[in-house]
Structure formats: structure tokens, C-alpha cells
Amino acid sequence: GKHGRNGKRGNRRHRQRLIFAVTCHHNCSRKRATTGVDAAVDDMAVAGYALSAAVHLIFLAFLAWTGRMPRCSPLSSGLFIGALLTSALWAAAQALGQSAGDPAWLATAALFDLARYAMWLTFLYTLIGAMREGDSPRAPSAMRWVLVATLVAAVLLQGVRVAAGAIVHPGSRLVLLVLLALPLLGLLLLEQLFRNLGEDPRWFAKPVCI
Numbered sequence: 001g002k003h004g005r006n007g008k009r010g011n012r013r014h015r016q017r018l019i020f021a022v023t024c025h026h027n028c029s030r031k032r033a034t035t036g037v038d039a040a041v042d043d044m045a046v047a048g049y050a051l052s053a054a055v056h057l058i059f060l061a062f063l064a065w066t067g068r069m070p071r072c073s074p075l076s077s078g079l080f081i082g083a084l085l086t087s088a089l090w091a092a093a094q095a096l097g098q099s100a101g102d103p104a105w106l107a108t109a110a111l112f113d114l115a116r117y118a119m120w121l122t123f124l125y126t127l128i129g130a131m132r133e134g135d136s137p138r139a140p141s142a143m144r145w146v147l148v149a150t151l152v153a154a155v156l157l158q159g160v161r162v163a164a165g166a167i168v169h170p171g172s173r174l175v176l177l178v179l180l181a182l183p184l185l186g187l188l189l190l191e192q193l194f195r196n197l198g199e200d201p202r203w204f205a206k207p208v209c210i
Contacts, residue, residue, distance in 0.1 A: 049095035083119035
């Protein structure tokens with residue numbers, strides 16, 4: 001009887017050890033797979049940001065080399081060049097932050113992100129204002145206040161996060177709402193720009209707006 005009970009206990013312990021070993025192997029394999037996927041996603045993100053920085057700089061150099069810079073007002077031309085430069089700097093800082101995992105680069109990228117949005121949105125606003133100068137002054141004025149309020153709110157909220165060293169963590173709902181308002185405001189300005197163009201210029205503006 002004792003030998004039979006000892007044998008059953010031994011078999012039970014053997015099964016428990018076997019189950020424990022299989023579980024540990026499965027968990028370790030899953031962690032290695034997850035780590036490999038995360039590394040691949042990070043590499044793709046770094047490559048994408050680096051490509052974006054290169055494309056913006058190449059496009060700016062192409063315009064300067066061929067003499068095809070926008071020949072509108074000095075303010076609009078400066079905003080366009082500044083938008084391309086800040087977009088390239090934002091993408092480069094994001095690539096460095098993703099590859100090195102350095103919060104300082106991510107904070108720099110967040111500031112350049114606000115700068116590029118400010119440049120692009122203000123550039124679009126100046127184009128709309130130039131087209132509607134003698135047409136409907138109230139609409140550009142209303143857009144201006146919405147633009148200024150959104151940018152000021154974004155700068156203040158992101159500035160606080162950068163100063164507190166919390167830029168690597170997800171922001172609050174208010175921060176996400178304000179940051180989401182920036183691209184939505186860009187879409188609104190693009191729609192206004194496209195609507196106020198004539199029939200012939202619309203065909204040339206379609207690729208840019210898309």
C-alpha cells in the first residue's frame with residue numbers, strides 16, 4: 001500500500017513539474033516573440049521618420065535649386081520654408097528619440113511638432129486671407145481666433161508636459177483633445193482653401209490638398 005501511494009505521489013509531482021516546464025517555455029517564447037515584434041515596429045518607425053525628414057529636405061532643396069519657391073507675399077514664402085524646415089526637424093528628432101529612447105529628443109520632437117503645425121496652419125490661413133481679402137473679412141477673422149486659441153492651448157499644455165518631463169507618457173484627455181484639434185483645424189483650412197479657388201487652379205491644388 002505504501003509503495004502504491006508513493007508511486008502515485010511521484011507521478012503527480014512529475015506531471016506538475018512537466019506542466020510547470022511547458023508553461024515557462026510557452027511564456028518565454030511569447031515574451032521573445034513580443035520583443036521581436038516591438039523591435040521590428042520601432043525599426044519601421046525610425047525608418048519612416050528618417051525618410052520623412054529626408055523627403056522634406058530634398059523637396060526644399062529642389063525648390064531652391066530650380067527657383068520654384070512660392071512667389072507670393074514675403075510672409076507666406078517665409079512660412080512655407082519654415083514649415084518644410086520644422087517638419088524635417090520634427091521627423092529627425094522623432095527618429096533619434098525612437099532609436100535612442102532618449103526623452104530629451106522626444107521632448108524636442110514635441111516642440112518641433114507644435115512649430116510645424118503653427119507654420120503650416122498659419123501658411124494656409126494667409127493664403128485664404130489673400131484670396132478673400134475683399135470678399136468676406138469676417139470668416140478669416142473668425143478662423144484667426146480659432147487658430148490662435150488652438151495653438152496657444154497646445155503650446156501651453158505641451159510646454160507644461162515637457163517642463164515636467166512627462167512627454168514620454170500619454171497625456172490627459174484635454175491634451176489629446178487639443179492635439180487632435182490641430183489636424184482637424186488643418187483639414188478645415190484646406191477645405192476653405194480648396195473651396196475659394198477657381199475652377200482652373202483647383203486642378204493644380206488637388207494633389208497638394210490630398
